[in-house]
Amino acid sequence: MTLEEKKEKFKELLSQLSREELQILSQAMAVERSKLNSRHDNGEVIEEIKGIVRGVIQ
């Protein structure tokens, strides 16, 4: 698979998500990125993700 083909596949997969789901995904990934290598308690990240979901889906 070329990088271009891979990119297309990712695009296709993401296009199946709703606007709200994409919003949650990008925010959750940002939380994960900020905690990568410095996480002590996984529970904190899960709570943050739950907060994001609650905020978007009301």
Place this chain on the structure above:
Amino acid sequence: MILDAITLHNFRQFYGTQRIFFSKDKSKNVTVILGENGSGKTALLNAFSWCLFGQTDLPDREDILSEKAVAEAADAGELEAYVKLEFNEGLKTYYVTRSVRGKKLEGNRLEYSEPVLTLEYTDETGKTVVPPHPQATINRIIPEALRTYFFFQGETSGNLTQKEGAEEIKKAIRVLMGLEILEQTAKDLEEAKKSFRHESAAYGDPEAQKLVQEIEELERQLSEKNEDLRGKIRNRDLVESEILGVQDKLRSLGASKDLQERKDTLLDQERKVYEQIKDVRTATIEVLAQRGYLAFCGNLVKETNVFLREKLAGGEIPLEMNHRFVAKLLEKGECICGNGLKGGAARRVEEWLKAADPELEEKFLNLFADVRLMEHDRIRLFDELRRLRSFKDNLLLNLKEIQEEIAEITAKMEGQDVAEVAALARKERELKSALKEMDEKVGRIKGDISSLEKTLKAKQEELGKKPFEGEAAGLAKRRMDICENIRKTLEEVLSIQSEDVQNRLQQKIANVYSRMLHKSYEAVIDSEYNLSFYKYMGDQRIPVRMSQGERQVTSLAFVGAIVDVAREQTEDKSFIEFGGEYPIVLDSPFGQLDEDHRKRTALCLPSLSNQVIVMVSGSQWKGPVEEEMKANIGRIYHLAYHDPKENPAVKFEYTEIQEGEKDA
């Protein structure tokens, strides 16, 4: 990460403040640092590690401050040593400084304070930002586990591809390629989903609550089983690699070499026979799935045949003659025997034709044909099954002979006069028996997991059908479904990315390896990033025992492949940040190589990364290495070492960094 400069202040023999700027020109991407033995090449390499991770592989690793600076300082005076690294990451410029202070005590002794790390960056707008967790930020940019890869010590690196400490390295590769973050997000979304499910159950009826409790219990059991399975697999892999080590040793000992090589051939044959037996089983299953029913149709075919023939003989079924064919004969007025079909004969045939039912006649004819075909297929089915059976019997016989010879060789080895060979052979047998037991346990756990998963799926489907009444329950259900949907998408992205990274690493390693090494070894990387090397003897593939030089080339190929794949991944500008640009900093990469391999490695190195920094002695540099790398040199420095043994005016050793002319 592209390096701008390193500044050393009183770090080891680098007295005072000294700076090196690295070439960032893509066509002249090599910075060469020339220095003789003892001049500070390894100290300089370790300055990178110390600055970024607080780690060095130097002797007397606590002694950071320059001897000369300490000697010149006043008693009870305070001194400072630091290393500052400036680098670019995307549009940001980072400044990392690690410093340590020391108080001079009597007899030039020092009392060190805790080293301090500071980090700041300027973003694309020129704004300066100080991240709250400097070490975590650095580890995100360049994982510490890959320290020995990016800052490569040629003489002591050995084989970086070996399994020792591999877990951390695998994790670092996963971080670098974006796999870790995808996996972690998917896991955390799964946990968030479970939490919303629990919440939704609180608003549901007692039956739904009971279902949620059952699901949670099943998930707990499944998680325990999976943890157990991972542990068991790790242990069986260790035993397997121990077996390979023992076999390797037996291959290297004169007293067992021939026997082990014969055993290797037999083990390879045994593997192939097992594969063939598996193929025969698959073929038999396929034949039975497609035509197996014929085996049970024996009586039916026979009885139908007898029945049809009896009806035919009794005149209850019309002749085996086609209605349309007879009508054509009448039309032509000619019988099949050649005589005319006219007058009374023609009338009789016409009457018979009128009385006959063409549809019924055709159906009977088709039935005759089908019954004959079934009979034929039935015979073919039994022939095919007999052939497969006989092939399998021959394979089993062959397998038995191979296994007997393997057992014979093992017994011979165990009875060897050379105690080491006998002990190794016994150890191999014991390990193999342990491995068999472990595989059985793994199989049992996999069976348990599969049955738990099946039950869990059924319960989840049952819960999915339950109506969630009330606004709060509906909202929790929606949140739960959304977490699940995102998680599923991430799992698919992860699977594509994992496969892509593995394929790319495999291709790159094979490519770099073939360019650097003149022997045609085959490099294979598995999904866990374990790298193995093989050579072929005839059509037999055997693991390679490498020389020290070959191990060094292998490590370099691995480093090059990781950096190259990471660089390629940055081209993907999707929502996930994959890969990144990384420099390769190499200390004495040519030390253990012969002239041919030096030349090949020098030719290949500039293409491995966008930025290559090579520290090398004059004797390793002159000749083929310089020739091959000349066109790619962007900057060149010399480490001028001042040695008290050679110059009495110099009281303490120190090294000066001098920029040189790259075309000189």
